[in-house]
Amino acid sequence: MILSSTIQSVSPTIPLVLQPQDMKLHSWCENFLPINPSVKVVTTDQSVAGRGVFAMDDLQPDERICFIPNALVFHQENCASCFPQLAKEISKSKQKYGFGMDEKKFAWIHRLWRKVARKTRVQPEFYHLEEDDLWQPELTLYALEAIKENHPWKEWIDQWNRDDPTYSLFKKNAKVYDEEVIDLTAKELQKQANYFSDLHLKAALSIRLGRFEEQKQVLPLKDDVETSSMYSLLGSRAGELGDNLTGVIPFHDMINHSLDPNLSMSYGQDHIEIYANRPIAKGQELFLCYTEIGREMSTSNALWSLIQWGIPHRKEDIKIFDF
Ligand SMILES: C[S@@+](CC[C@H](N)C(=O)[O-])C[C@H]1O[C@@H](n2cnc3c(N)ncnc32)[C@H](O)[C@@H]1O
Known part of the structure; x- marks a missing residue:
C-alpha cells in the first residue's frame, strides 16, 4: 500500500x-x-x-x-425495510439496554480511558454509549443477514475488502486485554505513520476494541471472527449520510x-x-475526500483515519496538532 x-x-x-x-x-x-x-x-x-x-x-x-x-444505499433505514425481523430484534435490544440507565456497567471502560489519558496526556472524550453510536454494530448485523439471506446486496458485500494492520487485528477477533497482539499491531501502524508514538497507537487500538466490546453488550452480535471482521470492514466503508443515518454507498x-x-x-x-x-x-x-476536514487535517483526525479507515496520512498533510 x-x-x-x-x-x-x-x-x-x-x-x-x-x-x-x-x-x-x-x-x-x-x-x-x-x-x-x-x-x-x-x-x-x-x-x-x-x-x-x-x-x-x-x-x-x-x-x-x-x-x-438512495434506495440502493446500505443504511439503517433501507436495511430495516429489507430485514424487518432483524430490525425488530435490534430495536428490542436497544430498549432492553436502556441508554443512560446503568452507568456503572461501563465503569471498566472509563477506567481504561483514564489510564490512557494519564499515559499519553491525551484527554479522550468521555462519553457514554448512545443510540447514535450503534451504526457500526447495527450495520454489521444487517450485512451478515444480507449474506445469509442471499440478498441482492450479497454480491457487493462479498467484495468488501481492506488491507491494513487494524483490520488484521479484528480478523483475529482480538480483545482489549490481548496486549501482545495490540503491541504488534501498533508497531505495524507505526511503520505507516511514524509520527505517532507507540503509546498513542496502543491507546487508540485499545479504545477501538473496548468500544466494540461495549457495543456487543447492547446488540446481539456474535463473538466470532466473521462478526469482528465485518464490523471492521464496515468501519472503513461507511459514511455519515444524515441525522442518525450512516451507510455504505454502492460503487x-x-x-x-x-x-x-x-x-x-x-x-x-x-x-x-x-x-x-x-x-x-x-x-x-x-x-474522493472521505473527510470534510480535508486540508485542515488534525493529529486526532489522522489517528482516527488510520485506525478506523486504515488510511495513513503524511505528516506534512497534518495542519492542526491537537495532541
Ligand atoms: C471505501 S474503501 C475504498 C476501496 C478499497 N480500496 C477496496 O478495494 O474496497 C476504503 C479502504 O480503502 C483503503 N484506502 C482508501 N484510500 C486510501 C489511501 N489513500 N491510502 C491507503 N489506503 C486507502 C483503506 O484500506 C480503506 O479502508
Missing part, C-alpha cells in the same frame, strides 16, 4: 486490466446503477490501495461518474481517499451523484 493520500496516480505505463472479480463487481454495479462507461473498478498495484476506480478514457470536468438511487465505496480529490458529490432528493471536478486523464485513479 503506498502512503500517498494526496498524490494522484500518474497515467500508468502498464495498461489497466480488469481481474475476474473486478468484472463481477462491475457487472453487479452496472445492473443496479448507471455508471459512466469510461470508469472501471480495477485491482492493480497502480491503485493507492490495491483496488480503486480508474478512468479508462479522458473525463471532462462536471462529467457524471455515477448516479446512485462510491470502491473509490479511494485523497485530500486533493478529483471527484465531488451532490445529493438530490432521491439519489446521490458523483462527478469529475476537473479534467481527469485516461489511466488516472479517481479519488
Whole structure:
C-alpha cells in the first residue's frame, strides 16, 4: 500500500486490466446503477490501495461518474425495510439496554480511558454509549443477514475488502486485554505513520476494541471472527449520510481517499451523484475526500483515519496538532 493520500496516480505505463472479480463487481454495479462507461473498478498495484476506480478514457470536468438511487444505499433505514425481523430484534435490544440507565456497567471502560489519558496526556472524550453510536454494530448485523439471506446486496458485500494492520487485528477477533497482539499491531501502524508514538497507537487500538466490546453488550452480535471482521470492514466503508443515518454507498465505496480529490458529490432528493471536478486523464485513479476536514487535517483526525479507515496520512498533510 503506498502512503500517498494526496498524490494522484500518474497515467500508468502498464495498461489497466480488469481481474475476474473486478468484472463481477462491475457487472453487479452496472445492473443496479448507471455508471459512466469510461470508469472501471480495477485491482492493480497502480491503485493507492490495491483496488480503486480508474478512468479508462479522458473525463471532462462536471462529467457524471455515477448516479446512485438512495434506495440502493446500505443504511439503517433501507436495511430495516429489507430485514424487518432483524430490525425488530435490534430495536428490542436497544430498549432492553436502556441508554443512560446503568452507568456503572461501563465503569471498566472509563477506567481504561483514564489510564490512557494519564499515559499519553491525551484527554479522550468521555462519553457514554448512545443510540447514535450503534451504526457500526447495527450495520454489521444487517450485512451478515444480507449474506445469509442471499440478498441482492450479497454480491457487493462479498467484495468488501481492506488491507491494513487494524483490520488484521479484528480478523483475529482480538480483545482489549490481548496486549501482545495490540503491541504488534501498533508497531505495524507505526511503520505507516511514524509520527505517532507507540503509546498513542496502543491507546487508540485499545479504545477501538473496548468500544466494540461495549457495543456487543447492547446488540446481539456474535463473538466470532466473521462478526469482528465485518464490523471492521464496515468501519472503513461507511459514511455519515444524515441525522442518525450512516451507510455504505454502492460503487462510491470502491473509490479511494485523497485530500486533493478529483471527484465531488451532490445529493438530490432521491439519489446521490458523483462527478469529475476537473479534467481527469485516461489511466488516472479517481479519488474522493472521505473527510470534510480535508486540508485542515488534525493529529486526532489522522489517528482516527488510520485506525478506523486504515488510511495513513503524511505528516506534512497534518495542519492542526491537537495532541
Ligand atoms: C471505501 S474503501 C475504498 C476501496 C478499497 N480500496 C477496496 O478495494 O474496497 C476504503 C479502504 O480503502 C483503503 N484506502 C482508501 N484510500 C486510501 C489511501 N489513500 N491510502 C491507503 N489506503 C486507502 C483503506 O484500506 C480503506 O479502508
